[in-house]
Amino acid sequence: MRRGAGYFGMTPGFPSSPLRVLALCGSLRAASINAALLRAVARGAPQGVEVAIHPSLGGLPLFNPDLEADLPAPVRALHDAVARADALIVASPEYAHGVSAAIKNALDWLVSFEPFIHKPVAVLNTSPRARHADAALRETLRTMSAGLFGDPPFVVPLLGAHLDDDGMARSPDVAAVAAQALAALRAERARQAATGMPVFPLSSQAAARRASPRLPPAVDQWILPRMAIPHASSGQIVDILPSEGTLPSPKSFALFKSSQLEVMRVVLPAGKAFPPHRVAGEITIQCLEGVIDISVDGQSQALRAGQLMHLDGGVMHGLVGTVDASALVSIVLCKP
Ligand SMILES: Cc1cc2nc3c(=O)[nH]c(=O)nc-3n(C[C@H](O)[C@H](O)[C@H](O)COP(=O)(O)O)c2cc1C
Numbered sequence: 001m002r003r004g005a006g007y008f009g010m011t012p013g014f015p016s017s018p019l020r021v022l023a024l025c026g027s028l029r030a031a032s033i034n035a036a037l038l039r040a041v042a043r044g045a046p047q048g049v050e051v052a053i054h055p056s057l058g059g060l061p062l063f064n065p066d067l068e069a070d071l072p073a074p075v076r077a078l079h080d081a082v083a084r085a086d087a088l089i090v091a092s093p094e095y096a097h098g099v100s101a102a103i104k105n106a107l108d109w110l111v112s113f114e115p116f117i118h119k120p121v122a123v124l125n126t127s128p129r130a131r132h133a134d135a136a137l138r139e140t141l142r143t144m145s146a147g148l149f150g151d152p153p154f155v156v157p158l159l160g161a162h163l164d165d166d167g168m169a170r171s172p173d174v175a176a177v178a179a180q181a182l183a184a185l186r187a188e189r190a191r192q193a194a195t196g197m198p199v200f201p202l203s204s205q206a207a208a209r210r211a212s213p214r215l216p217p218a219v220d221q222w223i224l225p226r227m228a229i230p231h232a233s234s235g236q237i238v239d240i241l242p243s244e245g246t247l248p249s250p251k252s253f254a255l256f257k258s259s260q261l262e263v264m265r266v267v268l269p270a271g272k273a274f275p276p277h278r279v280a281g282e283i284t285i286q287c288l289e290g291v292i293d294i295s296v297d298g299q300s301q302a303l304r305a306g307q308l309m310h311l312d313g314g315v316m317h318g319l320v321g322t323v324d325a326s327a328l329v330s331i332v333l334c335k336p
Helices: 033-044 065-070 073-084 101-110 131-143 165-170 172-194 203-211 217-226
Strands: 019-025 049-053 087-091 120-125 147-155 253-257 261-268 273-277 283-296 299-304 308-311 317-332
Touching: 019 033, 019 073, 019 101, 019 172, 033 049, 033 087, 033 120, 033 165, 033 172, 049 172, 073 101, 087 172, 101 131, 120 131, 120 172, 131 147, 147 172, 165 172, 261 273, 261 283, 299 308
Parallel strands: 019 049, 019 087, 087 120, 120 147
Antiparallel strands: 253 261, 261 317, 273 317, 283 299, 283 308, 283 317
16 A cells, blocks of 8 residues: 555545545456556555555455355455445456456455445556456446446556556556546545445444444445345336335335436335435435335425425435335435
8 A cells, every 4th residue: 555646636625534445456467457557546646545456366266155154364355455445446457358257256255245335436447449348347346336437437548558667657648547536436435425325334333333244224224235236227117016015125225326316216114214314415205105204304294105205405304114115216416
């Protein structure tokens, strides 16, 4: 880890707490261009940003769910590093129009790992022609509910550039992409905090989380159901009809998420509460089935199947299922 002298210009006005970025390289080659790029990003990181490059992903065993009961040491080390990081940067090569086995294996070990959820991730691509791996990597990260950045992607054409570490660190192209990526990670981190999205690690709840592998209830409803559920893509039809007596799933889940809008099906069995909270953007809550007691700024109302409520951004609100209920919740995601 190195707190760089700052080759790369960055947006001024960063808060005093440093942004801790973990860099994952999908190439195991000693002379890897992707690894060199990540070293350059770490060297050039500006004041207020710390970039740590994770040791070779080649040390991880092949993913096997049977090993999850007693995680191998390299996997524990990866989990610890991800949990400590505020954001991730991934740089990985394309092999035969696919992602490298090393990065896919590492990501498989991170599926369902709570601190990974919503973690801002910037994907750097060292070759404009490597579109297949880039797209596949994003699809995997999106499915894992990463907070994903780079649209259009952070591409820096380094294949054939024959730059050594110093050359790469001083390359204006590298500097520009690194600055954009780090600024995007910082901005997403701030946006998540501003919209009230649970951001890991949740320092006040860290001890409780260590004591129990389950998250606190309010966080549980936001996060766990999102894991490994593919979000709907543009143009895709999603069935939201009530399920006649049986709730669709014991968990809430995200149906769709873009940079501007998130749509969730929130499932509230009778007695289940979504404690008072506020998000920066406007919200609509459409009750699909059952009855939901909604408290807005301390005042309760019953929202019944077929009814919809709009809330301005920043309004304190909480939900309780009074009869087994589910709702379609749409949130406008405000930029900080
Ligand atoms: C077996 C193999 C397959 C490759 N397949 C592709 C490919 O499908 N598309 C592509 O753009 N590059 C492909 N490449 C080129 C690598 O992506 C390129 O050499 C990259 O720089 C390797 O990353 P690294 O320098 O970080 O190790 C392939 C390379 C190898 C060795």
